[in-house]
């Protein structure tokens with residue numbers, strides 16, 4: 048019976064609605080002003096747009112046709128219209144993602160640069176009802192908005208498990224809807240090489256295939272599933288995804304891991320290693336000792352790979368991994384001690400730095416920028432490299448202090464493979480504990496940084512490692528609703544962020560996820576027992592999602608929709624050690640995990 052009063056009142060008083068909040072826009076815009084009246088959507092409306100805005104106009108038109116059966120003609124019309132008005136990015140004082148959205152009874156006008164207009168469209172879409180209908184009104188408003196950070200990232204590990212082109216597009220669509228703009232695509236690792244490289248076909252012929260996969264966490268004794276696993280993205284599929292993403296203002300940062308996490312590549316081309324003879328693609332999780340040999344031949348091999356990668360991905364950044372590089376094989380090799388002597392290197396992090404810095408010079412030569420995990424700082428990194436801070440915030444802080452750009456993705460706040468509750472009913476997750484509120488309250492600018500140094504923090508990103516996530520339903524469960532919280536961390540002004548206000552606005556997004564068939568994590572109920580007298584309690588059940596139905600049992604059985612339905616707080620009797628178990632079920636039948644409280 049400890050600690051169960053803490054939340055007693057918390058859910059009973061959801062945020063007092065203010066005008067801006069009642070529009071449920073996430074991430075919260077910089078400013079919203081409501082005017083009287085509304086704009087009426089109907090099949091008669093038109094979209095008018097400036098010459099270079101065809102992609103955004105078509106995007107909006109397809110969205111309206113798909114979800115609202117409204118298919119506006121894209122042509123000028125003086126009566127009812129949506130106008131996309133392009134400003135040049137050089138226009139004074141307009142930032143790249145900034146927009147104005149003005150809704151009057153006669154028109155909707157979105158003004159911005161190309162990306163800004165796209166974000167204005169996303170805000171407009173969030174003002175629309177979450178049901179398919181042809182006629183509806185949206186309120187007259189003026190919104191001015193721009194992001195706090197330029198790197199608003201989501202990562203997906205497609206090495207440990209591979210996900211279809213169709214799913215990647217859905218992932219990008221949902222990112223765009225919340226104004227996330229950077230998709231970090233983890234394409235290579237010990238357990239699978241997933242990008243076609245024409246010059247080295249064995250990378251996919253051999254490197255994309257593992258003979259089986261470890262079952263759950265059965266490391267010792269090892270148990271494999273005896274089922275071969277393979278697959279990769281061919282270059283045509285990659286081009287298709289890059290184009291799809293660019294139309295949604297999502298830049299893709301491909302990650303080609305080096306010199307660690309490379310066992311799949313080495314399985315395909317054993318000459319890439321400098322110790323041992325031959326290796327299989329790894330079938331269990333963890334960090335492999337099998338790493339690339341830092342010789343000129345291997346570096347040349349990777350430069351050749353990067354030539355093809357750079358031709359596929361037009362964005363400025365290439366991610367080179369650089370994390371978790373065991374040095375055991377380097378130490379045992381003949382090449383690395385010789386190289387160290389030749390170059391005057393005394394530590395293995397310096398050997399890694401030699402590898403990474405050589406690759407960086409090549410990328411710069413080709414007009415690209417390099418980003419890597421924070422280990423690349425350890426042996427000395429060039430001032431041009433950008434750092435992804437994952438082992439905590441220290442790497443990002445050190446980078447910013449040195450004048451290196453950094454993206455904050457510390458495990459404790461940004462690892463969406465971490466568990467969302469400590470409940471034993473939570474589906475398999477890697478460990479850790481990262482609930483929605485903790486993501487929401489993450490602040491990417493560490494207090495150690497002064498304002499100049501803070502300018503080197505590009506933004507933040509969530510990482511979705513997929514050792515324990517083999518299906519798209521599992522990915523969606525881990526990403527939603529946490530990505531929605533992250534979107535506000537990276538887009539909204541700090542002064543516009545407040546947890547309970549967000550909880551009020553996210554209600555609409557839960558409905559949207561039901562509508563879009565996203566397997567989001569339904570917030571579990573909170574059971575509150577307030578003691579009245581010996582073994583008698585007032586029972587309250589609530590959750591972060593307001594209109595779920597709650598069901599409970601007091602006989603130890605798993606609650607279902609056939610169990611007692613909770614409607615308002617009631618008095619119940621529980622004997623010593625008797626359990627009360629509860630579940631939340633949404634209107635489409637999606638279930639939360641089961642929670643329980645014991646009278647002890």
Ligand code: ACM
Nearest residue numbers: 370371420437510
């Ligand atoms: C990482 O999570 N190893 C970057």
